[in-house]
Amino acid sequence: MEYNFxxxxxxxxxHWDETSLYQAPDKADPxxxxxxxxxxxYPSGDIHMGHFRNYIIGDxxxxxxxxxxxxxxxxFGWDAFGLPAERxxxxxxxxxxxxxxxxxxxxxxxxxxxxxxxxxxxEIASCFPDYYKWTQWMFIQLYKxxxxxxxxxxxxxxxxxxxxxxxxxxxxxxxxxxxxxxVKKDQNQWYFKITDYADRLVDDLxxxxxxxxxxxxxxxxxxxxxxxxxxxxxxxxxxxxxxxxTTRPDTIFGVTFMAIAxxxxxxxxxxxxxxxxxxxxxxxxxxMTRSDIERxxxxxEKDGVFTGKYAINPYNGEKVELWVADYVLAGYGTGVVxxxxxxxxxxxxxxxxxxxxxxxxxxxxxxxVLDSNEMDDAYTDxxxxxxxxxxxxxxxxxxxxxxIDFAEKEKFGCHKVNFKLKDWSISRQRYWGxxxxxxxxxxxxxxxxxxxxxxxxxxxxxxxxPKGRSPLAxxxxxxxxxxxxxxxxxxxDSDTMDxxxxxxxxxxxxxxxxxxxxxxxxxxxxxxxxxxxxxxxxTHATGHxxxxxxxxxxxxxxxWVNDSEPAKRLFNHGMVCDSNxxxxxxxxxxxxxxxxxxxxxxxxxxxLAMFFTAPSDxxxxxxxxxxxxxxxxxVNKLFPMHEKLRNSKPDLKCYFKRDNLDEFEYSLYxxxxxxxxxxxxxxxxLQFNTAISGLMELVRDYDSDKITNDQxxxxxxxxxxxxxxxxxxxxxxxxxKFAGFENSIFKSNWPVCDESAIVKDTVVxxxxxxxxxxxxxxxPMDCNQKTAEAxxxxxxxxxxxTEGKDxxxxxxxKGRIFNIVVKG
RNA sequence: GCGAGAGUGGUGAAAUUGGUAUACACGCUAGAUUUAGGAUCUAGUGCCGCAAGGCGUGGGGGUUCAAGUCCCCCCUUUCGUACCA
Numbered sequence: 077m078e079y080n081f082x083x084x085x086x087x088x089x090x091h092w093d094e095t096s097l098y099q100a101p102d103k104a105d106p107x108x109x110x111x112x113x114x115x116x117x118y119p120s121g122d123i124h125m126g127h128f129r130n131y132i133i134g135d136x137x138x139x140x141x142x143x144x145x146x147x148x149x150x151x152f153g154w155d156a157f158g159l160p161a162e163r164x165x166x167x168x169x170x171x172x173x174x175x176x177x178x179x180x181x182x183x184x185x186x187x188x189x190x191x192x193x194x195x196x197x198x199e200i201a202s203c204f205p206d207y208y209k210w211t212q213w214m215f216i217q218l219y220k221x222x223x224x225x226x227x228x229x230x231x232x233x234x235x236x237x238x239x240x241x242x243x244x245x246x247x248x249x250x251x252x253x254x255x256x257x258x259v260k261k262d263q264n265q266w267y268f269k270i271t272d273y274a275d276r277l278v279d280d281l282x283x284x285x286x287x288x289x290x291x292x293x294x295x296x297x298x299x300x301x302x303x304x305x306x307x308x309x310x311x312x313x314x315x316x317x318x319x320x321x322t323t324r325p326d327t328i329f330g331v332t333f334m335a336i337a338x339x340x341x342x343x344x345x346x347x348x349x350x351x352x353x354x355x356x357x358x359x360x361x362x363x364m365t366r367s368d369i370e371r372x373x374x375x376x377e378k379d380g381v382f383t384g385k386y387a388i389n390p391y392n393g394e395k396v397e398l399w400v401a402d403y404v405l406a407g408y409g410t411g412v413v414x415x416x417x418x419x420x421x422x423x424x425x426x427x428x429x430x431x432x433x434x435x436x437x438x439x440x441x442x443x444x445v446l447d448s449n450e451m452d453d454a455y456t457d458x459x460x461x462x463x464x465x466x467x468x469x470x471x472x473x474x475x476x477x478x479x480i481d482f483a484e485k486e487k488f489g490c491h492k493v494n495f496k497l498k499d500w501s502i503s504r505q506r507y508w509g510x511x512x513x514x515x516x517x518x519x520x521x522x523x524x525x526x527x528x529x530x531x532x533x534x535x536x537x538x539x540x541x542p543k544g545r546s547p548l549a550x551x552x553x554x555x556x557x558x559x560x561x562x563x564x565x566x567x568x569d570s571d572t573m574d575x576x577x578x579x580x581x582x583x584x585x586x587x588x589x590x591x592x593x594x595x596x597x598x599x600x601x602x603x604x605x606x607x608x609x610x611x612x613x614x615t616h617a618t619g620h621x622x623x624x625x626x627x628x629x630x631x632x633x634x635x636w637v638n639d640s641e642p643a644k645r646l647f648n649h650g651m652v653c654d655s656n657x658x659x660x661x662x663x664x665x666x667x668x669x670x671x672x673x674x675x676x677x678x679x680x681x682x683x684l685a686m687f688f689t690a691p692s693d694x695x696x697x698x699x700x701x702x703x704x705x706x707x708x709x710x711v712n713k714l715f716p717m718h719e720k721l722r723n724s725k726p727d728l729k730c731y732f733k734r735d736n737l738d739e740f741e742y743s744l745y746x747x748x749x750x751x752x753x754x755x756x757x758x759x760x761x762l763q764f765n766t767a768i769s770g771l772m773e774l775v776r777d778y779d780s781d782k783i784t785n786d787q788x789x790x791x792x793x794x795x796x797x798x799x800x801x802x803x804x805x806x807x808x809x810x811x812x813k814f815a816g817f818e819n820s821i822f823k824s825n826w827p828v829c830d831e832s833a834i835v836k837d838t839v840v841x842x843x844x845x846x847x848x849x850x851x852x853x854x855x856p857m858d859c860n861q862k863t864a865e866a867x868x869x870x871x872x873x874x875x876x877x878t879e880g881k882d883x884x885x886x887x888x889x890k891g892r893i894f895n896i897v898v899k900g
Numbered sequence: 901g902c903g904a905g906a907g908u909g910g911u912g913a914a915a916u917u918g919g920u921a922u923a924c925a926c927g928c929u930a931g932a933u934u935u936a937g938g939a940u941c942u943a944g945u946g947c948c949g950c951a952a953g954g955c956g957u958g959g960g961g962g963u964u965c966a967a968g969u970c971c972c973c974c975c976u977u978u979c980g981u982a983c984c985a
Contacts, residue, residue, distance in 0.1 A: 085976055153901070248982085289905095290903095290904055294904085297903070297981065298980095304985085320985085321984095321985070322985060323985065324985075403985095404985080407984090408985080409984075414985080416985090494984080496969085496984055540905085618981095684946035688913095689912060697912085701912085701927090702926080704925085704927095705924085705926060708925095749911080757916075761916090764911095765925095768925090769923065769925075771924095772925080773924070840920085842919070843920090847964090847965060847966045847967095848967075884965085887966075888978065889966095894919095895919080896964050897967090
């Protein structure tokens with residue numbers, strides 16, 4: 077039989093589809109299930125090498141888990157709302173929904189050609205009403221719990237895309253999608269109160285040992301929890317006070333000024349007078365027109381203006397100047413900073429520029445004294461408190477606690493935890509997204525659409541070009557409605573949701589994707605959740621992967637799911653780059669499609685080439701050179717092995733005993749079991765490259781002519797194809813059928829290593845003299861040092877190195893090394 | 901700046917706990933076969949050296965009988981973050 081991959085591949089794809097091989101059981105055993113999840117795709121066109129790599133990783137694991145007898149759920153769907161659909165639609169004058177559906181169709185067909193074991197019966201697309209109905213339902217549940225709220229404030233605005241962006245969508249002060257510099261805009265927006273979950277989002281990272289450490293670190297830093305104090309300073313000549321947040325209360329006696337963010341509301345209540353007023357106003361205006369990228373640069377020279385007002389330090393009664401400075405962020409803490417030039421780099425630079433006092437209140441230790449006149453930078457480490465009244469001599473954390481405790485006792489401050497994480501802004505002034513199910517009524521305010529009236533359907537309008545306000549605002553038949561509460565005239569919210577909302581709960585919908593009355597049945601979700609392995613790119617570390625954990629926690633709180641965390645194990649595959657090392661992306665125009673390769677060399681060989689090139693977590697510079705070796709292996713070595721089958725119908729569950737095999741056969745049996753162990757382990761670590769090298773060695777060592785035991789011959793061949801099956805499913809299935817099996821190879825049992833075979837009787841170990849390898853000896857596996865010595869010293873080489881020298885020491889590690897330490 | 905990874909032949913890469921560095925491939929060299937081949941097979945292939953031998957996992961130190969693996973300093977590079985008080 078010739079290796080006709082085209083025939084083999086189309087035949088089995090059709091057969092698997094017809095027999096619903098990948099359909100996950102509706103009733104699964106929660107103790108014996110495996111939920112294999114890959115990040116669903118944005119249908120931006122056809123799939124490329126990056127997708128290809130992502131999905132074959134998940135596919136190999138899903139197939140192996142099937143063979144391990146698990147109830148496997150391996151679904152797929154489409155993250156189908158979003159900006160690119162609109163952009164492409166405008167360029168091509170075609171409706172986003174038509175464009176999206178067309179792309180879904182093409183992408184789905186390609187994925188089917190790749191032979192991915194997706195359960196297509198559960199397919200979802202976030203832009204279809206039967207899905208986004210439940211996205212709206214999610215919104216309403218959050219709203220009911222006070223976790224979805226509307227607020228006016230400064231938001232990130234992309235002038236190119238003409239929409240609001242979440243913090244997670246701004247990179248280096250630029251729009252993540254189009255690279256345009258983001259500006260600030262005052263706007264009414266919906267937010268999800270993710271900050272209520274900030275503590276749990278940080279703490280529960282410790283319950284995820286199978287998540288990569290770098291992702292957990294990135295999330296911790298993004299959430300940015302810090303412990304400190306909030307302290308109130310009285311404003312001089314007024315009853316009002318001004319609150320600051322600090323993590324360094326031990327430096328509070330060194331405060332010589334305060335810096336207020338230009339946007340901070342407290343500025344308005346200061347009653348700035350005289351000459352100061354226009355100067356402050358002018359500075360505020362200037363700060364607002366500067367872009368975030370300018371303002372947030374750490375190298376930017378700090379500037380500000382004095383307000384003419386003072387505050388009183390509650391610890392020592394000193395008057396400190398109040399300044400406005402745009403290095404202070406309005407959105408963090410209270411938007412006001414107590415400035416301690418001696419112990420903060422930024423405050424130091426500012427004080428130097430404006431000639432403000434620098435007062436040392438921390439010494440590095442008892443014997444080192446700082447002099448503010450000689451300092452050329454701030455001393456920012458912990459140390460001993462000095463010039464700090466009753467607190468003098470206290471150090472570090474103890475000092476901090478004492479200072480805050482005093483504030484609490486005197487009722488002008490308290491312990492405080494702060495986060496960098498901000499509430500999630502989810503309104504988008506765009507057409508192609510999930511409509512926000514809220515009505516604005518003059519009398520009742522914001523009123524949610526009753527759940528039984530969902531979905532609020534997105535109307536199919538012709539004009540969806542961005543104008544700076546939502547295109548839906550210009551569709552009166554959509555906007556004008558009646559208030560569900562009072563029945564009076566009202567308006568629907570004209571914004572749509574950030575697509576990250578759609579992707580925050582899709583993994584739950586797969587489990588019960590057709591359900592019309594609830595988002596999913598709790599009982600069904602309990603059977604398959606949590607996700608056992610989630611495979612996707614690192615790019616989602618601080619976006620999607622925080623949002624979907626947030627949703628899971630919220631749904632647990634309202635009783636819809638049982639687990640606090642959605643995914644037990646996370647795996648980030650490496651990027652696929654072109655031969656220059658640039659990441660393949662549509663915008664760069666350097667994407668390679670796997671289709672050409674698959675048509676030329678076959679799907680199985682293409683998959684094998686990608687697996688073999690590098691371990692799954694490493695970046696890959698794709699070139700078709702990678703294919704040569706695995707193609708030779710497949711076509712010339714592995715596939716022809718099936719011709720050596722002797723139709724002996726071996727029992728695949730049995731182990732062979734040494735007595736039943738001759739010497740060559742037994743050595744091959746040992747190799748087989750070593751490879752079974754190696755391949756199983758490689759799958760566990762998702763390092764398929766080493767699994768393949770193991771298979772290559774096994775096939776190389778196999779020699780039909782030297783095998784007389786027919787059952788062993790067939791046993792070895794069949795085990796080889798079983799191990800190859802998750803990597804090259806079509807070829808393996810073909811051989812399985814050829815060998816006479818009725819059921820799919822994926823219904824057979826994954827090979828189990830015969831441990832007794834890989835315990836060897838003798839072992840070849842290295843003999844070192846002073847740590848340098850000089851010879852090798854073969855010794856019994858569990859021999860003692862004496863025996864090993866006897867054998868080692870027979871070696872001529874060992875003799876030549878030890879003669880006439882003192883043997884200081886002999887180190888013998890069983891099965892590993894024999895080392896002689898000599899002197900002289 | 902800060903944080904986390906990474907650095908091994910000409911190339912992609914192996915080396916579960918410190919224990920024979922370079923498995924498995926690509927490429928290259930030589931030979932065989934073929935009308936011919938970018939096909940196939942065989943042998944060789946870390947570096948220096950005729951050899952014995954020496955040197956070798958970014959560089960420099962250290963711990964150890966033994967270091968790619970552990971510790972310290974430095975260099976290069978990728979990713980994340982960017983005035984978070």
